[in-house]
Every structure is written in structure tokens, then in C-alpha cells.
Amino acid sequence: MATRARAALKSAASETDAAPAQPDMGPLPALIGYALRRAQLAVFQDFVQTMAALEITPAQFSVLLLVARNPGISQVQIGEALGIKPANLAVMMNELAARGIAERRPGAADRRAHALHLTAAGKTLMRQLEARVEDHEARLVDKLGAPGKQQLLRLLAKLV
Amino acid sequence: MATRARAALKSAASETDAAPAQPDMGPLPALIGYALRRAQLAVFQDFVQTMAALEITPAQFSVLLLVARNPGISQVQIGEALGIKPANLAVMMNELAARGIAERRPGAADRRAHALHLTAAGKTLMRQLEARVEDHEARLVDKLGAPGKQQLLRLLAKLV
Numbered sequence: 025m026a027t028r029a030r031a032a033l034k035s036a037a038s039e040t041d042a043a044p045a046q047p048d049m050g051p052l053p054a055l056i057g058y059a060l061r062r063a064q065l066a067v068f069q070d071f072v073q074t075m076a077a078l079e080i081t082p083a084q085f086s087v088l089l090l091v092a093r094n095p096g097i098s099q100v101q102i103g104e105a106l107g108i109k110p111a112n113l114a115v116m117m118n119e120l121a122a123r124g125i126a127e128r129r130p131g132a133a134d135r136r137a138h139a140l141h142l143t144a145a146g147k148t149l150m151r152q153l154e155a156r157v158e159d160h161e162a163r164l165v166d167k168l169g170a171p172g173k174q175q176l177l178r179l180l181a182k183l184v
Numbered sequence: 185m186a187t188r189a190r191a192a193l194k195s196a197a198s199e200t201d202a203a204p205a206q207p208d209m210g211p212l213p214a215l216i217g218y219a220l221r222r223a224q225l226a227v228f229q230d231f232v233q234t235m236a237a238l239e240i241t242p243a244q245f246s247v248l249l250l251v252a253r254n255p256g257i258s259q260v261q262i263g264e265a266l267g268i269k270p271a272n273l274a275v276m277m278n279e280l281a282a283r284g285i286a287e288r289r290p291g292a293a294d295r296r297a298h299a300l301h302l303t304a305a306g307k308t309l310m311r312q313l314e315a316r317v318e319d320h321e322a323r324l325v326d327k328l329g330a331p332g333k334q335q336l337l338r339l340l341a342k343l344v
Contacts, residue, residue, distance in 0.1 A: 046265065047250055047253070047254040047257055047261055047262075047265050048250075048253040048254055049249075049250070049253070049265065050249050050250075050252075050253045051249075051317075052246055052249055052250075054337065055317065055321060056227060056321065056324045056325075056328075056333060056336065056337070057224070057227045057228060057231055057242055057320075057324075058242075058246060059336070059337050059340045059341070060220065060223055060224040060227055060340065061224055061228075061242070062267065062340070062344050063220055063340040063341075063343040063344055064217070064220040064221055064224045065267060066343055066344045067216060067217045067220055067343055068217060068221070071217055082217055082218075082221070086212055086218060089209075089210050089211075089212055090207055090208075090209070090210075090212075092210075093207070093208040093209070093210045094207040094208055097207055101207055102207075105206065105207050105209065107222065107225060157211075157215065160217075161215060161216065164216045164217075164343065165216075167342045167343055168216075168339060168342055168343070172339055172342070173216060175335060175339060176216065176219070176336070176339045176340075177214065177216070177219050179328060179332055179335060179336045179339070180219045180220060180222070180223040180336075181219070181223075182327045182328055182332070183223040183226055183227055183324065183327055183328070184222050184223055184226045
């Protein structure tokens with residue numbers, strides 16, 4: 025059998041196969057937004073798995089980190105610093121308060137603007153989270169190399 | 185007045201200022217996941233603004249592109265290729281069908297597995313979308329440079 029005939033047969037067989045061929049993705053993989061989204065989802069999936077036992081999402085971690093580093097910070101300041109919508113942040117703070125991780129206290133300057141603090145349990149959780157985030161980040165650096173990570177951060181900063 | 189005293193006074197003044205100082209972000213900006221998410225949100229915001237008149241999101245665009253390039257493709261194939269959950273994809277296809285952009289036809293092999301196609305209106309819309317995506321992408325390449333884009337795509341691929 026000629027090589028071409030064999031190739032045609034193989035192609036016909038794979039077309040009728042139960043597992044269909046990878047579809048034509050066109051220009052998609054070369055679009056920055058698409059590539060960013062796929063990488064971000066893969067990294068967040070690793071983060072969520074790393075934190076599974078502690079039940080903390082990437083967004084919750086970033087909020088807790090800001091409260092830990094800036095005791096008394098307001099929801100408005102957190103929302104602006106992290107780019108989280110006020111309504112979403114309010115829901116998240118309710119959850120974290122219900123779980124006894126963070127608490128709202130009356131603000132010093134404006135009693136309506138609550139000052140956010142970690143509880144004692146929240147501070148303990150934060151130390152566990154930070155240790156696990158280091159593991160997560162080390163896994164990513166293994167994939168990129170340390171210079172690759174610096175290059176990536178420089179390029180991402182140009183897009184923001 | 186000693187330099188240290190002036191610095192302390194300046195610090196005290198900024199603490200009581202109406203516009204609070206940028207909070208301490210700690211290790212957050214140096215974490216790959218955080219930097220990826222901020223860049224992805226910025227790029228998607230530009231995409232959404234670019235498509236405002238056509239009311240197409242990045243996820244809808246990627247689905248329409250796959251249907252355009254692979255007429256008769258199934259929802260399962262699209263979900264696997266793009267990493268979209270079946271339930272989310274079903275909702276999106278309902279929307280696109282209701283808007284007369286895409287349609288489900290009975291599948292050739294398995295009549296329960298619908299074959300997806302663009303309508304004539306969908307094909308016209310796709311041409312408009314592709315022209316606008318080129319503008320969007322060109323703006324991003326302006327920020328990164330063409331070699332920067334290639335570097336970024338290489339680094340992102342290592343994370344997926």
C-alpha cells in the first residue's frame with residue numbers, strides 16, 4: 025500500500041473515531057487575552073487545590089492579606105487596591121465574618137466606615153495560608169524558572 | 185527640625201489625610217496568580233469595551249470562533265477545547281440561539297448531540313468581531329512590543 029493511501033485510511037479512521045480530533049482553534053491560541061485567561065485559570069486551579077483544606081479562594085486570600093498588613097483598613101480601600109466591586113466585597117466580608125476569620129469594628133474617623141481586622145483565628149489561618157502560598161508559588165517558578173517569572177511579571181505589568 | 189522628626193510629622197499628616205495612602209500590599213504584586221489576574225482583567229476590560237456595540241464577551245467570542253471554524257461541532261467538543269463547564273456553555277448557547285447568532289441542528293452521528301452552526305447573521309457578526317479583535321490585539325501589542333508578545337505567549341504556555 026502506498027504511503028499516501030495508508031495516510032488517507034488512517035485519517036478516515038480517526039474521523040470516524042469515538043474521540044474526535046482537536047478542533048481548529050484558528051487565531052485563538054495566539055490572542056493575548058485567551059492565553060492569559062487559560063494560564064490564569066490553570067494557576068488559580070492549583071491555588072484552590074493547595075488551599076482545599078482551608079477553603080480559601082485566591083480573592084479571599086488577597087483580601088485577608090490586605091487586612092493582615094493594614095489593620096483597620098476600610099472595604100472601600102480594599103476594593104480600590106484590589107479592583108473588587110463593592111457588592112462582591114461586601115458578600116465576601118460577610119462570609120469571612122460568619123466564619124470568624126475577620127471582623128468589622130466601628131471606624132475611628134467615620135463610624136459608618138467599618139475598620140476591618142483579622143480575629144485571632146484569622147491570624148492563625150493567615151500563617152497557614154502564607155506557608156501554602158509559598159509552596160504554590162514555588163511550583164509555578166519550577167515551571168517558569170526564576171528569570172522567567174521576573175520576565176513574566178514585567179510583561180504583565182505593561183498590560184495593566 | 186531634624187529630618188526624622190519632619191518625616192514623622194509628614195507620616196502623621198498623611199495618616200489623618202482624607203485620601204488614604206496606598207495600603208501595604210505585602211507579597212501580593214510579586215505573586216504570579218495575582219499579576220496574571222490583574223492583567224487578564226485589564227485585557228478583558230479592553231475587549232468588552234471594544235465589543236460594547238456588538239455585546240459579545242470574550243468567552244462568547246471564543247465559542248463563536250470555534251463554531252465558525254468547525255461547523256457542526258458539538259457542545260462537548262467546545263467545552264473540552266475551551267475549558268468551559270457544560271452548564272455554563274449550555275446557558276451561553278441558549279443566549280446565542282435566542283439572539284439568532286448560532287443554532288443547534290440534530291447531529292449526524294448522534295441526534296441527541298446537537299451540531300452547532302452559525303446563522304447567516306452570525307457569520308456577518310463574526311466578520312465584524314474579527315476586525316475589532318484585530319484592533320484590540322494591536323493595542324496590546326503596542327504595549328508589549330511584538331517580541332514581548334511572543335515572550336509572553338511562551339511563558340504563559342509553560343503555566344498551562
